[in-house]
Amino acid sequence: MAGQRAIFLMTAILAMVAGAGRPSPALAQAANFHPCNAQPALPICQHGYGRRVAAMRWGAPREALDPDAAVKAPLITRDPAGEIGKLRSTTIFVEDMDRAEVLFARDADVVRPIASIVKLMTALVVVDARLPMDEMITIDASDVGVPSELPSRLAAGARLSRVDLLHLALASSENSAAHALGRTYPGGMTAFVEAMNARATVLGMNDSRFVEPIGLSNENVSSARDLARLVHAASRQPLIGEFTTDARYSVDGRTFHNTNMLVGRPRWDILASKTGTTREAGDCLVMMVRLGGRNLAMVLLNAQGMSGSRFGDAVRLRRVLDSRMAAN
Structure with missing residues (x-):
């Protein structure tokens, strides 16, 4: 015994x-x-x-949602200072891109990992290259084998058009789709990354460096001020604006949902957006929004707290900005 x-x-x-x-x-x-x-x-x-x-x-229960991220969260406030005190993102930047006027800034020039915000640059490079969007691309083992803790929803051997891959990379942040776009670029992944950094230079993104098209590497870095330039450039590409603001997308018999829970909500005029999340980058969100007749770049990095805090912060910022515009 x-x-x-x-x-x-x-x-x-x-x-x-x-x-x-x-x-x-x-x-x-x-x-x-x-x-x-x-x-x-x-x-x-x-x-x-x-x-x-x-x-x-x-299969554990989901975290409680930040109440300000909820669908019925109010978009007005009588206490702007209180709203600012509740912001949970460590880095925040809002700029009127037409007037080059900074409306809010917190650590705007701090350089940090940006997770899947990288995919906006991936999309710009693909669109700039004018590659045939109807070309069929086969997902291979390297695409689905990227070292992510979240499994790919695309299987090795699946065949999708380049436009479908771009749509999935932007709306639902599919890593395997973004990897396949880089892998099949003329000259391969090395040439693709070079094109990403060259595009950043053209945009004046002096704080930024890209090493792959997905966003999993912590060596993909940028500042909030740079990311405002990136999302503004992305919003001026109709295909990118359309795909990043598509609430859901069906392809190959499956439906994929946008990772930005604000997309599709009434009273939100979002021109382009992208989320990003890794442990090191935290929860990130960049958007171009039309607010009070102004085109605003909104950047939120490393949001802390409950699930959805980056979206809650976007709502809190909107309350502050609305109150300021109403006072002017």
């Missing part, structure tokens, strides 16, 4: 060691279980992004 108990204990210890990086399946099946509540020291649980990945992977 003692020998069996020793074997059992050793087996349990080995199982714990093997599963040290993830919650156990048994725990994941418990009522109201959230892996990061049970094991908060797990690396995956150190950021809101990791908590959401854990929720998706183990």
Whole structure:
């Protein structure tokens, strides 16, 4: 009996060691279980992004949504200063791009990782190249094998047109689609990355550097001021503006949804947008919006707090900006 108990204990210890990086399946099946509540020291649980990945992977309940990100959140305020105090993004920048007037700035020149905001530059390079949009591209193992914690929804061997891949990369931030666009660029991925950095230079994005078209690498960096230039340029390309503001898109028998929960809402005139999320970059959002007859670039980086805080911050900023415009 003692020998069996020793074997059992050793087996349990080995199982714990093997599963040290993830919650156990048994725990994941418990009522109201959230892996990061049970094991908060797990690396995956150190950021809101990791908590959401854990929720998706183990079927845990979703995080509570930032109330200001909700559909019925009010868009007016009598307390602009209070709204500013509630902003949860560490880096914020709002500029009227027609007047070159900065309306709000917080750490606008800090250079930091930008996650999938990179895909706006990916799209600009693809559109600039004037490649045949109806060309069929086969997704291969390198496209679906990018080191993301979120699985690709495209399978190796799937054939999609270049325009479909661009649509998926922008609206639903499909990593495999963005990788395939870079891989099939004339000259391959190296030439594609060179084109990304060359385009950044033309736009005057002096704080920016790109190393791949997806946004998973922390070496893709920029500042909020640079990203305002990027989203403005993207909004002037009709195809990019259309795809980034498409609430949902169906291709190959599947429906993909926009990662920006503000897209499609009434009273929001969004001209272009892109989200980005990694543990290091945090939750990010860039948009060109039409507000009070003005074309505004809105950049929110590294939002902290509850799920949807970047969208809540966009609502809070809109309240502040609306109140200022009404006072003028």
